[in-house]
Amino acid sequence: MxxxxxxxxxxxxxxxxxxxxxxxxxxxxxxxxxxSIIQIAKDLxxxxxxxxxxxxxxxxxxxxxxxxxxxxxxxxxxxDGIGNESREREYSVILxxxxxxxxxxxxxxxxxxxxxxxxxxxxxxxxxxxxxDVLRHSPIPFVFLNRHTDALECDYVINDNxxxxxxxxxxxxxxxxYQIIYICARPDASSGKERIAGCKAxxxxxxxxxxxxxxxxxxxxxxxxxxxVKGIIKDTSxxxxxxxxxxxRLAIGAIKALLEENLSIPEDMAVVGYDDIEISKFLYPxxxxxxxxxxxxxxxxxxxxxxxLESQDxxxxxxxxLKPELVVRETT
Amino acid sequence: MxxxxxxxxxxxxxxxxxxxxxxxxxxxxxxxxxxSIIQIAKDLxxxxxxxxxxxxxxxxxxxxxxxxxxxxxxxxxxxDGIGNESREREYSVILxxxxxxxxxxxxxxxxxxxxxxxxxxxxxxxxxxxxxDVLRHSPIPFVFLNRHTDALECDYVINDNxxxxxxxxxxxxxxxxYQIIYICARPDASSGKERIAGCKAxxxxxxxxxxxxxxxxxxxxxxxxxxxVKGIIKDTSxxxxxxxxxxxRLAIGAIKALLEENLSIPEDMAVVGYDDIEISKFLYPxxxxxxxxxxxxxxxxxxxxxxxLESQDxxxxxxxxLKPELVVRETT
DNA sequence: TTCGTAATCGATACCGTTACCGTTTACATA
DNA sequence: TATGTAAACGGTAACGGTATCGATTACGAA
Numbered sequence: 001m002x003x004x005x006x007x008x009x010x011x012x013x014x015x016x017x018x019x020x021x022x023x024x025x026x027x028x029x030x031x032x033x034x035x036s037i038i039q040i041a042k043d044l045x046x047x048x049x050x051x052x053x054x055x056x057x058x059x060x061x062x063x064x065x066x067x068x069x070x071x072x073x074x075x076x077x078x079x080d081g082i083g084n085e086s087r088e089r090e091y092s093v094i095l096x097x098x099x100x101x102x103x104x105x106x107x108x109x110x111x112x113x114x115x116x117x118x119x120x121x122x123x124x125x126x127x128x129x130x131x132x133d134v135l136r137h138s139p140i141p142f143v144f145l146n147r148h149t150d151a152l153e154c155d156y157v158i159n160d161n162x163x164x165x166x167x168x169x170x171x172x173x174x175x176x177x178y179q180i181i182y183i184c185a186r187p188d189a190s191s192g193k194e195r196i197a198g199c200k201a202x203x204x205x206x207x208x209x210x211x212x213x214x215x216x217x218x219x220x221x222x223x224x225x226x227x228x229v230k231g232i233i234k235d236t237s238x239x240x241x242x243x244x245x246x247x248x249r250l251a252i253g254a255i256k257a258l259l260e261e262n263l264s265i266p267e268d269m270a271v272v273g274y275d276d277i278e279i280s281k282f283l284y285p286x287x288x289x290x291x292x293x294x295x296x297x298x299x300x301x302x303x304x305x306x307x308x309l310e311s312q313d314x315x316x317x318x319x320x321x322l323k324p325e326l327v328v329r330e331t332t
Numbered sequence: 333m334x335x336x337x338x339x340x341x342x343x344x345x346x347x348x349x350x351x352x353x354x355x356x357x358x359x360x361x362x363x364x365x366x367x368s369i370i371q372i373a374k375d376l377x378x379x380x381x382x383x384x385x386x387x388x389x390x391x392x393x394x395x396x397x398x399x400x401x402x403x404x405x406x407x408x409x410x411x412d413g414i415g416n417e418s419r420e421r422e423y424s425v426i427l428x429x430x431x432x433x434x435x436x437x438x439x440x441x442x443x444x445x446x447x448x449x450x451x452x453x454x455x456x457x458x459x460x461x462x463x464x465d466v467l468r469h470s471p472i473p474f475v476f477l478n479r480h481t482d483a484l485e486c487d488y489v490i491n492d493n494x495x496x497x498x499x500x501x502x503x504x505x506x507x508x509x510y511q512i513i514y515i516c517a518r519p520d521a522s523s524g525k526e527r528i529a530g531c532k533a534x535x536x537x538x539x540x541x542x543x544x545x546x547x548x549x550x551x552x553x554x555x556x557x558x559x560x561v562k563g564i565i566k567d568t569s570x571x572x573x574x575x576x577x578x579x580x581r582l583a584i585g586a587i588k589a590l591l592e593e594n595l596s597i598p599e600d601m602a603v604v605g606y607d608d609i610e611i612s613k614f615l616y617p618x619x620x621x622x623x624x625x626x627x628x629x630x631x632x633x634x635x636x637x638x639x640x641l642e643s644q645d646x647x648x649x650x651x652x653x654l655k656p657e658l659v660v661r662e663t664t
Numbered sequence: 665t666t667c668g669t670a671a672t673c674g675a676t677a678c679c680g681t682t683a684c685c686g687t688t689t690a691c692a693t694a
Numbered sequence: 695t696a697t698g699t700a701a702a703c704g705g706t707a708a709c710g711g712t713a714t715c716g717a718t719t720a721c722g723a724a
Binding site: 336337338348349352356358380381382383384385386387388389 | 680681682683
């Protein structure tokens with residue numbers, strides 16, 4: 001039985017309405033009674049009841065996040081960006097991991113609706129459109145993270161995968177690497193397709209035969225990339241001189257495989273990663289990589305969402321494309 | 333204006349009470365009316381109003397997490413453990429990062445109380461006891477993560493820092509490294525003190541002069557550790573033959589510094605980390621490290637908390653100590 | 665004196681749900 | 695026939711706040 005406004009009201013000899021006015025800086029209240037009410041509330045260590053308040057104001061000051069997982073440091077950075085921005089704007093955050101499971105995503109969605117979050121930040125696992133339909137029919141505003149959708153009037157913040165991959169391969173070609181393998185973890189996802197397109201665009205720019213670009217697929221684990229690269233080294237057909245990896249984690253696996261086989265980097269083989277996670281700079285050799293504005297993706301998406309929530313006039317859908325930046329280090 | 337039970341009731345020609353019974357599998361309802369009500373609810377795409385429900389049931393099915401930050405992959409693993417366990421038990425999670433700021437911690441605490449979370453998982457930044465006082469006087473059950481406190485009746489899940497550090501140094505000594513430097517990031521925190529104690533215990537066990545153990549301090553950034561190790565290498569006084577690092581991130585910085593100075597690992601210098609983050613296995617050379625059951629810390633703490641919430645009879649405080657495990661790889 | 669107005673406060677309804685208890689009906693039992 | 699009992703449902707009051715509007719008071723102006 002925690003302290004309620006009723007208790008305070010009784011002690012102060014006023015009505016709950018007056019207490020509410022005092023505690024929320026509302027007008028129509030005498031400064032004196034206000035002070036004493038605030039004092040009493042402090043003495044009793046009163047804590048406002050968020051649920052009761054939200055029920056009537058129809059505002060929870062809470063956002064929901066749905067992301068594929070929470071273990072990957074890439075997503076952790078996104079969440080960090082979201083967390084910081086929303087904290088500044090006085091919103092809380094309910095975190096939901098879908099574990100890359102579409103059904104789970106739908107469940108989380110329902111959950112967030114039940115919890116009456118004011119808005120949602122959604123990083124979809126899949127490209128499935130029925131999922132988008134559900135979102136659109138939901139009354140809760142949302143912003144997509146790294147999910148490109150022109151089909152409808154919805155906001156998103158993405159990074160320019162095409163440009164990112166392009167700048168990586170362009171760098172390789174300009175340094176004289178022509179036999180390039182792109183090791184892609186999600187070739188069927190939109191981000192995968194875009195990056196592959198970016199690779200090809202770089203070849204076109206330099207008038208090179210794009211048959212020199214090989215696309216290979218591996219799982220999103222370091223081990224699987226390590227194994228794949230081992231195989232590539234053993235394989236004598238074709239002689240790649242550069243590897244462009246899906247992300248920095250996989251690049252670490254690739255580097256280990258190369259070094260173990262006594263190949264020198266970047267002389268025998270150049271390596272380029274994607275993301276620029278913290279440790280990439282401190283690898284030996286340090287990793288050339290495409291820096292994704294991961295933190296900003298979370299931050300700006302949150303800003304857009306809250307702006308939308310708090311402004312009456314709805315401007316058209318916000319579609320923000322953040323440019324990744326190539327960071328050249330020792331592996332090229 | 334979303335659909336409410338009232339709407340359903342009107343359509344079904346029954347009272348809201350009956351609707352509530354139908355939708356919540358309560359007794360005292362005819363199967364036929366129940367079916368039709370459920371059908372109507374489905375047709376209208378009814379979403380229960382969590383706030384209203386929680387207000388009367390006094391249960392939000394939500395937990396609050398307070399951790400120092402969300403960017404570090406170490407904490408991400410903890411959060412992952414919490415998220416998975418709570419999802420299985422049908423609890424949501426409100427994530428709060430304190431940014432290692434005590435005042436912020438207090439604010440988050442108030443926030444979670446306002447939101448009426450059922451319980452909290454707290455990973456305190458500081459050792460400050462006034463903070464613990466606030467927690468104890470709060471009506472909300474909580475479990476500490478990696479925070480040791482015998483002073484009061486509270487639950488916690490920690491890992492055995494003493495044993496972890498001991499096993500690392502013990503390994504070094506047994507392999508013939510006697511001039512060991514422990515680079516500690518948080519020497520004043522309880523975890524720091526415990527690890528230092530663990531180091532010393534290993535020296536005692538082998539009857540070695542603990543003056544051969546040097547404790548050095550650096551910030552919790554890779555860069556600062558890298559700089560520190562560079563300094564150590566240049567410094568000719570004392571000739572360490574092994575480094576034991578605060579965590580794997582710092583170990584990566586140390587390794588880079590060593591390799592750049594053409595020292596070979598582990599011949600010239602052995603290196604041991606702490607945590608066993610995913611990439612440690614894929615470094616070249618791969619890192620010997622103390623594997624912390626990070627994920628389990630989050631998971632078991634959540635289990636304890638929910639068990640406590642859902643059981644009437646309160647068993648005494650749960651205090652769980654998880655043993656870290658030394659993983660020997662190529663840097664020793 | 666009368667009236668308007670600003671300042672201050674309270675009564676009441678409501679937000680959407682569940683808890684609690686009472687009511688009705690049907691039917692078996694004494 | 696009278697009574698007991700179980701099944702099925704509804705009425706009402708919460709839960710803890712805020713919105714809305716109306717009431718009271720004091721005071722200066724007409």
